[in-house]
Amino acid sequence: MKLYFTFIIILLTIMGCKKDSDEATINFAYLGGEIINPNTNYIVLSKNEAIIDTVKLDGRNRFLYKIDDLNEGLYTFRHGGDFQLILLEPEDSLLFRLNTLDFDESLVYSGNGDKKNNYFINEYLENEQEEKYIVQLCQLDGFTFQKRVDSLRTSKLKALENFTNKYDPSPLFLKIAKANIDYSYFSSKEVYPFVHYGKNKAAILKSLNEDFYDYRKAIDYNDAFLSNHHNYNKFLRYNLSNLSLKTHDKHDHNACYDRNSLCYNLDRLKLIDSLITNPTVKDELLYHFAMGFLSKSKNEESNNTLLKSFLSKSESEKSKALMVRYTHSINRLKAGVKLPEINLISYNEDDEDELKISTLIDSPTVLSFWSHAYYEHFKESHYKLKELKAKYPEVKFIVINIDNYGLEKSKRLLEGHGFNNTNEFKFKNPEEALELFAIYPMTKTILVDKNKKIINSNTNIFSAHFEEQLLGLINR
CATH class of the missing domain: 1.20.58 (Methane Monooxygenase Hydroxylase; Chain G, domain 1)
Structure with missing residues (x-):
């Protein structure tokens, strides 16, 4: 592997040093790399939110890509749910190596352009x-x-x-x-x-x-x-x-x-609208703060008021559509209503390939979620859940992976960390489920009683009040 990368670096360096006397400037760059434990078989390269290309990994999880007509500056490469910024300038031939289990910490650059990016x-x-x-x-x-x-x-x-x-x-x-x-x-x-x-x-x-x-x-x-x-x-x-x-x-x-008060959040959206005219900057901020408020709110009237304010200020049709759907999902997940039906896939070979979530709930239940993209949360939440399962055996803890990856990848990750597959599932249709359950942020946890009715649609297993909420669920 070292010989492979040494050869590539030398090759790219030679190519980068060649000057065509007929050209006033040389305006290209190379980007390559190797991804260990890949989540997908590609990376996505973009600049200023505009996708340049989707670059496939080869059989050894490597790639090499030439950017012609380079617009020097900050680029983003994404893999799975993770991303990082890189600086590319003309004649750079930048290589990186990373492990998705430790994305940023494992990231190392080599080749032309390595010093600035390291x-x-x-x-x-x-x-x-x-x-x-x-x-x-x-x-x-x-x-x-x-x-x-x-x-x-x-x-x-x-x-x-x-x-x-x-x-x-x-x-x-x-x-x-x-x-x-x-x-x-x-x-x-x-x-x-x-x-x-x-x-x-x-x-x-x-x-x-x-x-x-x-x-x-x-x-x-x-x-x-x-x-x-x-x-x-x-x-x-x-x-x-x-x-x-x-x-x-x-x-x-x-x-x-109170950062969660409707009044304060409306003031903040209004200030953003008055100060910022750049649509990229403005829409990112409006979306961030609106989602932050809605993800913690359980008041339908407040949710609709904030949504109205957001829609009047955002210029992004995509963001508006997402916010409308998210708000409607939040409003549907009220305490006392039945948990929406969704299909799950089990890791247990003795179970059916596909089953409805309602068939699993016959006692006080905690629904928790995880993703490969949030590796630290995956680990810490499973350690916390292990502790809670031991303390509250009368509660069923259902843990669901939200990724659109194959079953085997999630299963290997669970087994690799010694986590039991019991009551571990994947969504059959992750995109539908993310919207239906309004899963944002990743720490979101839902409490359901034995009658499949929602008791709390938005709590957090790491909250100081979570065990108090669990006791309330048990004693209903």
Whole structure:
């Protein structure tokens, strides 16, 4: 395998170095790689949400693809439910290797263009760890917090300077790398009032130094270049949530902040609509916050009010259609109604190939879901379910895989981690089931009584109140 990749790297390097004297510029790049434990037999390459091509893996789960007429910048490659950004510039011949069981952590680049992309993936992983540290820092007073995050930013800028001196990267790389550092820093400051202890978030905002948010004066809320960039979008989510507190506080009269209140969420959608004109940026934010509210709400009137607000502001017909269907599904899953019927496939060879979910429910039941795309959730949820099964033997725990993959792949993953197949199933028609049960987010859990009636359509096995809810289900 090493010889194979060494040969490819040399070949691509030679090809990339050849100059055609008749051409003013050479405008192409190669992308190749190997995927271990693939979820599908292809990757999807896109730029700015527009799909460029679906690239098939060969018999050894490898691929090599040439991009002609390259539009240099950030590209996205997707495999299964995971994705990652890469920077491609003319004459790059970039190869990667990853394991889907540890997607980001296992990702390594080689070939022309490897240094800049390894820099970005390492920075991405470091930022994931840093987010946990930021949560701790947010408990400090505003002045001390600012000093700590300023120090983190200075350290990152120094590391970028060292990288620049060593490798002399392109202006495009430097633009993206600087944006990564800036927007990560800005996000840390925007999240401060939400994570800081104390329920009155508006009061926390008022206590901060006047210069705490000085950087906001230079923010471009319609940056087309960064419209699909993780750090930029994360910042906008925090920033707009933060700014909405001021509007919300005016008619909430300093009451405790509730991120799930209809009033606050309507204020936030209205602010997005007033500040942002770039359709890509605007629609992503509207969709994110609308889904976040609906996924936690059980009030049909509130759901319909928020949906109406979303539909009046979104310019994406696809997003509108999805939101309408999701809202209708949420509203149908009321406490006291019968669980919708759906067909499942069993891993147990003694069972029928296909069975209706209603035939499984004859006692208090918990429905939980998982996907290959959320590997950490798959592991942690199964460990948690194992613990709950031991504590509550009178409850049936039905665990359903939502992926549109073959049965054997899910079965191998379960067996590989030592998880019992008992009461483990797959949806016969995942697309239909995702809509019918409104499965978002992946932590969603449904409680059903012995009469197949929904008791709670949207809880979470990791919630501090979940076992209390289970006892209520048992004692009905």
